[in-house]
Amino acid sequence: MHKLFPWWKRDYYAGALMILLGLITAHEGSNYPLGTLNQMGPGYFPVALGILLMILGGLIAATATAGADAEEAALPHAEWRGWACIIGGPVLFILLGRTTGMLPATFACVFVAALGDRETTLKSALILAASVTVFGVILFHYLLKLPMPVVTWGGT
Amino acid sequence: MIETALTDLWYGFSVAFEPHNLMWCFLGVLVGNMVGVLPGMGPVATISILLPLTFGMKPVAAILMLAGVYYGAQYGGAICSILLNLPCHPPHAVTCLDGYPLTKQGKGGTALGITVIGSFIGASFGITEMIFLAPALVSVAMKFGPAEVCSLMLLGLLAGSTLARGSPLKGVAMTVLGLIIGIVGADIETGTPRLTFGLLELYDGVEIVALALGVFGIAEFMKSINQNVKFDTKYANVKVRDMWPSGADIRRSFFPWIRGTLIGSLCALIPGTGPTIASFVSYATEKKISRTPERFGNGAIEGVACPEASTHSSVQGDFIPTMSLGIPGDTVMALLLGALMIQGIVPGPQLISQHPDIFWGLIASFWIGNILLVILNVPMIGLWVKMLAVPYKYLYPSALFFVCIGVYGANNDMFQVGLTLFIGVFGYILLLLGFHPAPILLGFVLGPRFEENFRRAMLISRGDIWVFVDIKNHPISTVFVGLSALLIVAQVVLWLRRLRPGERAPRIAATPSQAEG
Numbered sequence: 001m002h003k004l005f006p007w008w009k010r011d012y013y014a015g016a017l018m019i020l021l022g023l024i025t026a027h028e029g030s031n032y033p034l035g036t037l038n039q040m041g042p043g044y045f046p047v048a049l050g051i052l053l054m055i056l057g058g059l060i061a062a063t064a065t066a067g068a069d070a071e072e073a074a075l076p077h078a079e080w081r082g083w084a085c086i087i088g089g090p091v092l093f094i095l096l097g098r099t100t101g102m103l104p105a106t107f108a109c110v111f112v113a114a115l116g117d118r119e120t121t122l123k124s125a126l127i128l129a130a131s132v133t134v135f136g137v138i139l140f141h142y143l144l145k146l147p148m149p150v151v152t153w154g155g156t
Numbered sequence: 157m158i159e160t161a162l163t164d165l166w167y168g169f170s171v172a173f174e175p176h177n178l179m180w181c182f183l184g185v186l187v188g189n190m191v192g193v194l195p196g197m198g199p200v201a202t203i204s205i206l207l208p209l210t211f212g213m214k215p216v217a218a219i220l221m222l223a224g225v226y227y228g229a230q231y232g233g234a235i236c237s238i239l240l241n242l243p244c245h246p247p248h249a250v251t252c253l254d255g256y257p258l259t260k261q262g263k264g265g266t267a268l269g270i271t272v273i274g275s276f277i278g279a280s281f282g283i284t285e286m287i288f289l290a291p292a293l294v295s296v297a298m299k300f301g302p303a304e305v306c307s308l309m310l311l312g313l314l315a316g317s318t319l320a321r322g323s324p325l326k327g328v329a330m331t332v333l334g335l336i337i338g339i340v341g342a343d344i345e346t347g348t349p350r351l352t353f354g355l356l357e358l359y360d361g362v363e364i365v366a367l368a369l370g371v372f373g374i375a376e377f378m379k380s381i382n383q384n385v386k387f388d389t390k391y392a393n394v395k396v397r398d399m400w401p402s403g404a405d406i407r408r409s410f411f412p413w414i415r416g417t418l419i420g421s422l423c424a425l426i427p428g429t430g431p432t433i434a435s436f437v438s439y440a441t442e443k444k445i446s447r448t449p450e451r452f453g454n455g456a457i458e459g460v461a462c463p464e465a466s467t468h469s470s471v472q473g474d475f476i477p478t479m480s481l482g483i484p485g486d487t488v489m490a491l492l493l494g495a496l497m498i499q500g501i502v503p504g505p506q507l508i509s510q511h512p513d514i515f516w517g518l519i520a521s522f523w524i525g526n527i528l529l530v531i532l533n534v535p536m537i538g539l540w541v542k543m544l545a546v547p548y549k550y551l552y553p554s555a556l557f558f559v560c561i562g563v564y565g566a567n568n569d570m571f572q573v574g575l576t577l578f579i580g581v582f583g584y585i586l587l588l589l590g591f592h593p594a595p596i597l598l599g600f601v602l603g604p605r606f607e608e609n610f611r612r613a614m615l616i617s618r619g620d621i622w623v624f625v626d627i628k629n630h631p632i633s634t635v636f637v638g639l640s641a642l643l644i645v646a647q648v649v650l651w652l653r654r655l656r657p658g659e660r661a662p663r664i665a666a667t668p669s670q671a672e673g
Contacts, residue, residue: 014589018329025336028351032343038619040611042343042350049336056329063325063651082381083584086374086556090577093560094570106557113553116381120549132554136561144209146565 015061019054026050085116101152102141107133161287168516171216172524180217181521184224185529191225192232193543194551195242199229201376203491204368205558207498208566215499216513220521222495226488227279227471227522230431231529234271234464235540239264239394247431247467250439254452254459261455265398265537270409270457271464272533273401278417278465279526282472285421287519290480290508297481297505300632302613303623305504307636309606312483314640317595319429324647326591334599335606337362344608357571364494365566366576367600371593372487373559374580377552379587394537401457409461412442420466424473430486434470435463472522479507479515483602487594490601497601 026047035041089109097105111129114120140146171177187206191197203222210218233245238255251271258267300308313335317327340351341361352358401409416438423434442462443452452459477483482503484490493503501511508515533540563576586593617623627634 010590014326014591017585017589018333021333021336025351028353032348032350036619037614037621040614042346042348045607045610046336046339046350049332049339053329053332053336056325056332060323060325060329079378079382083378086377086381086552087577087581089553089556090374090560090573093557094573094577097560097564097573098570102561106561109560110553110557113556114549117549117552118382124549125553128550128553132557136557140561140565144565146561147568148564 009064011064012061015057015059015064018057018060020057022050022053022055022057024050025053081118082116085113089113097148099153101149102146103133103137103150106136161291164512164516165287165520167512168518168520169523171513171517172220172520176214177217177220177517177521178524180213180221181224181525182528184221185228185525186532188225188228188230189232189529189532189540190543192229192245193235193540194232194546195236195240195544195548197551197555198245198372198376199226200368200372200487200491201555201559202229203488203495204365204372205555205562207365207368207491207495208562210495211498211566215496215501215511216517218495218499219492219514219518220525222492223475223518224521224525226492227468227525228529230467230471231272231275231533232540234275235268235533235537236544238267238271238460239541240544247435247471248463249432250435250463251460253439254454254456257453257455258457258460263455265394266401266405267457267460268394268533268537269399269401270405270461272399272530273406274409274413274416274461274465275468276526276530277413278420278468278470279472279522281417282421282424282469283519283522283526285424285469285473286476286479286522289425290476290515293476293480294505294508300505301630302609302616303630304633304636305609306606306613307624307633307640308481308483309602309609311636311640311643312477312485313595313598313602313606314643315426315429316485316598318643318647319426319433322590322592324651327595330586330591330593330595331599334596334601335603336599337367337596338600338603339607344604345611357569357575362575362579362600363563363566363572364491364498364597364600365563366572367579368487368491368494368597369559369563370576370579371583371596373555374577375583375587375593377556378580378584380548381552394541396535396537399534399537405457408457412458412462413465415442416462416465417469420469420471421473423466424470424476424485430474431467431470434466438466439463475518478503479518481505482507482605484598487597490597493601 027050029043029046029050032043032046033041034043034047089112092112093105093109096108107129110132111125114125114128137150141148141150172181187202188199191199191202203225206222206225210222213221229245230247233248234251234255236242236245237248237251239259241252241256243249243252255267258264313331314328317331318324336351338361340358342349342359349359419438419441420431420434423429423431423437439459439462442458443449446452446456446458448456474485474489477485478489478493482493482505484493496503496514501507501514559576560573563572564570566572583593613623614621623630623633624637625634
């Protein structure tokens, strides 16, 4: 089996992530005036919450039990192709949406995302992308009047 | 009291029957029913996608439609569980236990018929509960000062994060994370940009749509892709005439309907226990008091009737704390509150008096929507069954496009699309680490109001943190804090008991993992 979390128990990672996030929040928060409990400044809440999150992260890691291992075994296999395509779709949507307009952006987004499924063929991905594009452009450009050009060049 | 309630309800119907509102209500329940049936789509993602489209609508129409998606999805989710054994909607996971065996015996139609009737009974009771209880709650909540509001939110947040799925500690961590994400942006009082990391685009804060679609859209797609859930549709051909239950079935289901409805309406009132817990509790109860418990799991009609009635009664009751106190019980309610806030409406006890059209119109639309759903589900059952066969590989790329364009449309801003993607990837990491991210949204929606009220309470009490447990001047707040402390103590006790070998904490009779087997 692929082990997504080598070396450590999963809850150690979970706790560590929370501690890290808490640390970032508390550190950022300490840049703003803290104020007092009576007159709380903008920094008070972020610092308090950041510290709270760090404590919670510590507790999560400290209470990591063997019981979680069963759940860990049920974790999905690494699905790099699927993940890459799901991330790639919106990335293309952003890039093409900024430069070439709604039609190419939509087509590329759906097409690339569809390729993430192992059963999808090139042909079925093309058909799906084309139909969603037609539907999407009609709905969002002509009916809902979204201010995004259908096709353009040089950016908006 | 009954008289005023009826007058208000009459007014509500006059709002809900305006052609414009009626149309949006119908559209909402239709879309809801559809996504409920489609395996792999949930009401949360759907409501988030539709949310940007409601920005230009009137508040009443927007809320009627979004609420319709929520309860409509419950009707559809039941079809999915009974005919395909797919517990894709958590509240309906228990229904699989007896619903699918019934389908295999060729009685799937009857099970659906019993479900539709039970759902309607449950929903009707939940709505009635709301009509009488919400105004009563409001009259109490009107007297709340900042300290009381704060403690109540604390209780709501704690209950929402510890009673939901997964480890309570991780749930609380997610709530705190949500509160932190809610801080991002300009400070309400001083205007200082907080936690923006120098990004000008974050000055207005994180868009609720970006957060919800990242966590419940993109992260979910990453989780579900290529998982190839096996289901077969060979038993799933149901015709309308199969749906009429026989007299014996109705007699058997009658008391389970009533019991389920009551359990559901009780669960709706306890913050944090939504429809999912209601359906599990009611199934367990029904099995316990049955004279023939061995029939459960092998196609007992009671095992379908009871949880479905309780789910629907709880779904409607869920709206009570949301609409009367402004405290959402779960993710969907948090989204609906977010939708109201985008429309410039401040949630809280003043909502009913300031916007009676929204409150009473919503209640009236529940009745209309539920009747529409019964009409939609009986004669059109064949269509819904066909929709079950839509494979995930077509669904998620299209949904991904709707996520992108929806987030873009919210502000006509590509930055938010990128932010959504970032949140999505981060949300998936959280999922892998065993976090259930639902409480993030609760914290996010309540966060700013919590901070505002906390600051105000501190200002009034001159920095005395003990004001929240000042039993003489703030008895209500003390009770809320006490209940919160009780929740924490209960969780610690449960955890200690689980540590002891051989002794397991009592669990609710059936867990979703069993339902899949």
